[in-house]
Amino acid sequence: MPPETARPASPRPAPADPFTLRPARVHEAEGRGKRAFALFQAARHPGPVIWILPGHLPELPMLRGLPEGVGPRLHLLRPGSEVDLLWSAEEALRSPAPGLVIAEPEKELSLTAGRRLQLAAEGGRTTGLMLIREGQGSNAAETRWRCDPQAAQGRDSTPQAWQLIKNKSGTCQDWCVNWNGATAAFHMVSEACERHKPAQAAP
Amino acid sequence: MALADARAICPELASRPADLVQEAAALNALRRWAGRYAPMVARDGSDGLIADITGVPHLFGGEDALREDLHARLDRAGLAAQSGIAESRGAAHALARHGGGILPEGALAKGLAHLPVTALRIDDGTAQALVRMGLRRIGDLAGQPRAPLARRFGPGLVLRLDQALGLQPEPVSPEGEPPHFGVRMSLPEPIGLQDDVMAALTRLLERLSAKLAAQRRGARRLRLELQRVDRETATVEIGLARPMRDPGRIAALFARGVDEIEAGFGIEALRLVAHVTEAMAPEQIGGPQGGPSPEDALADLFSRIGNRLGFDRVLRLLPAHSSIPERSFLVAPAAYSTAQGAPPRQGPERPLVLFPPEPALTHGMTRPGQPPASFRWRRMAFTTLRATGPERIAPEWWFDDPNWRTGLRDYWRVETAQGPRLWLFHTPQAPGWQVQGEFA
Numbered sequence: 349m350p351p352e353t354a355r356p357a358s359p360r361p362a363p364a365d366p367f368t369l370r371p372a373r374v375h376e377a378e379g380r381g382k383r384a385f386a387l388f389q390a391a392r393h394p395g396p397v398i399w400i401l402p403g404h405l406p407e408l409p410m411l412r413g414l415p416e417g418v419g420p421r422l423h424l425l426r427p428g429s430e431v432d433l434l435w436s437a438e439e440a441l442r443s444p445a446p447g448l449v450i451a452e453p454e455k456e457l458s459l460t461a462g463r464r465l466q467l468a469a470e471g472g473r474t475t476g477l478m479l480i481r482e483g484q485g486s487n488a489a490e491t492r493w494r495c496d497p498q499a500a501q502g503r504d505s506t507p508q509a510w511q512l513i514k515n516k517s518g519t520c521q522d523w524c525v526n527w528n529g530a531t532a533a534f535h536m537v538s539e540a541c542e543r544h545k546p547a548q549a550a551p
Numbered sequence: 552m553a554l555a556d557a558r559a560i561c562p563e564l565a566s567r568p569a570d571l572v573q574e575a576a577a578l579n580a581l582r583r584w585a586g587r588y589a590p591m592v593a594r595d596g597s598d599g600l601i602a603d604i605t606g607v608p609h610l611f612g613g614e615d616a617l618r619e620d621l622h623a624r625l626d627r628a629g630l631a632a633q634s635g636i637a638e639s640r641g642a643a644h645a646l647a648r649h650g651g652g653i654l655p656e657g658a659l660a661k662g663l664a665h666l667p668v669t670a671l672r673i674d675d676g677t678a679q680a681l682v683r684m685g686l687r688r689i690g691d692l693a694g695q696p697r698a699p700l701a702r703r704f705g706p707g708l709v710l711r712l713d714q715a716l717g718l719q720p721e722p723v724s725p726e727g728e729p730p731h732f733g734v735r736m737s738l739p740e741p742i743g744l745q746d747d748v749m750a751a752l753t754r755l756l757e758r759l760s761a762k763l764a765a766q767r768r769g770a771r772r773l774r775l776e777l778q779r780v781d782r783e784t785a786t787v788e789i790g791l792a793r794p795m796r797d798p799g800r801i802a803a804l805f806a807r808g809v810d811e812i813e814a815g816f817g818i819e820a821l822r823l824v825a826h827v828t829e830a831m832a833p834e835q836i837g838g839p840q841g842g843p844s845p846e847d848a849l850a851d852l853f854s855r856i857g858n859r860l861g862f863d864r865v866l867r868l869l870p871a872h873s874s875i876p877e878r879s880f881l882v883a884p885a886a887y888s889t890a891q892g893a894p895p896r897q898g899p900e901r902p903l904v905l906f907p908p909e910p911a912l913t914h915g916m917t918r919p920g921q922p923p924a925s926f927r928w929r930r931m932a933f934t935t936l937r938a939t940g941p942e943r944i945a946p947e948w949w950f951d952d953p954n955w956r957t958g959l960r961d962y963w964r965v966e967t968a969q970g971p972r973l974w975l976f977h978t979p980q981a982p983g984w985q986v987q988g989e990f991a
Binding site for chain 2: 350380381383386388389390395396403406407408409410412413414416417418419421422423424425426427428432435436440443444447448496497499500503506508527528530531536544
């Protein structure tokens with residue numbers, strides 16, 4: 349077990365909350381709902397959020413649709429090349445200022461790149477989240493999440509399937525969560541329940 | 552005189568539009584040069600300079616020699632100039648504009664007597680009224696009783712007359728030089744090692760930041776010029792994400808640029824200029840735990856990233872007043888904007904991610920007023936499970952946006968059976984469905 353890495357400013361991992369990313373480490377998310385997962389994490393991390401997306405990508409976060417409080421804290425970096433993207437991710441992780449660094453690499457993360465990011469995150473005590481394409485992660489990642497939006501049965505439900513498919517310090521698990529993208533609050537859909545029953549709040 | 556009249560008199564007249572800004576800049580340059588003749592030099596109108604040469608002429612060998620020296624130098628520079636030296640500022644002004652020359656001490660009244668009254672820096676109306684009364688020369692005016700003159704033409708005329716005759720003092724107020732934020736260093740032996748350059752840079756930065764602190768300014772862009780032994784100059788330029796004058800943090804940004812330059816046979820002189828500065832009030836430095844404050848740490852990060860990627864790639868979202876989704880926010884450089892509170896979440900939901908409209912292929916299977924039951928987008932097939940809408944958004948007629956030429960848009964939030972919740976719109980005026988965003 350590595351030494352305690354939590355910064356005073358970052359939220360203490362609550363044992364009941366499985367979605368707290370371990371601070372000062374780099375995590376990965378893949379799947380169709382990875383951006384929603386990243387913004388969910390952005391809403392849960394205090395301090396500036398840095399989102400690094402390739403300059404040629406047409407997708408942009410829409411200010412009015414972002415979770416509460418994320419808009420003014422969000423900074424976008426749009427590097428022109430993959431090397432610049434990794435470099436700026438490393439620089440951002442190495443700096444103690446950001447609360448969360450989100451990056452969208454387009455190519456497969458090599459073990460060297462993943463390890464460098466991990467070291468930078470440890471140096472700057474900053475948490476990182478790489479939004480990778482399916483199966484292009486690096487072995488150095490602390491956790492890897494597969495995030496997919498699910499079809500809702502009810503009208504006001506926005507279920508997301510968040511699966512922890514890699515975990516260096518714990519077990520893997522699947523969750524079905526209702527998160528509507530407005531705040532950091534979420535509702536855990538009980539595993540024992542059938543889908544057609546109403547979702548229950550997490551304890 | 553109008554240009555047409557002038558052309559009628561002289562058909563081969565060549566005319567150029569006046570560039571007042573350039574002329575003022577040239578006059579200002581001349582003013583700085585004229586500082587060699589007197590400690591106090593000021594601009595006098597748009598076409599003249601006035602210098603207080605009290606106690607100076609003997610250094611040049613007398614007033615005549617000084618004036619000759621001035622004219623010789625100006626001639627060599629290709630400038631035609633008129634000059635006058637007199638006891639009072641008003642008299643010198645009048646003399647320089649009416650033939651020039653030197654009025655010896657005590658000969659003011661006699662020397663000015665033959666000059667026209669327009670030489671007194673009075674307005675045209677007063678000058679014409681004086682001429683109409685037969686007072687054409689300053690000599691005529693000086694002999695008149697003061698009280699009737701002041702009653703008839705106001706105190707301005709009498710004041711100008713007194714100033715010209717030296718009865719009223721009129722000092723020369725030199726203009727202050729704008730502060731220059733540049734420092735230089737010449738080295739006794741050429742240097743080539745990176746560490747040496749950085750050490751020299753640190754010393755320069757200390758001096759520069761003292762200069763900046765004295766003026767309460769912070770550097771925004773800095774340029775380091777390295778002069779090599781072979782007369783070549785290498786330049787390193789950096790930008791800062793916010794005004795700053797902390798030598799240590801600025802030096803760290805130069806490291807990458809200094810690493811890339813070619814020292815050749817050695818560098819013998821360094822020059823550091825902060826050519827873009829901004830006001831920067833004294834503020835508390837350092838954060839709660841002794842390190843840099845969080846804002847400083849973020850500004851340092853943006854400076855580092857901006858100097859490699861360009862400051863236009865370090866962005867921030869700002870709210871804007873528009874109901875058009877693409878224009879409801881601005882993507883602005885973070886270094887030149889401040890964060891603003893996000894717009895309130897009210898009204899219909901907005902997607903998390905927005906992109907330029909992409910067509911959704913419906914194969915004609917649509918019912919009017921309803922979103923398609925199934926469609927293809929990005930080579931994936933989707934079945935509509937539930938749809939919320941429509942929300943009609945009209946184009947801004949005062950702003951011609953080619954993307955909105957298709958007219959009105961009816962936006963729907965479409966939940967698909969495959970999972971993704973998409974933001975689709977229909978254009979009734981040019982029937983078709985497009986996908987523009989993705990919800991959580």
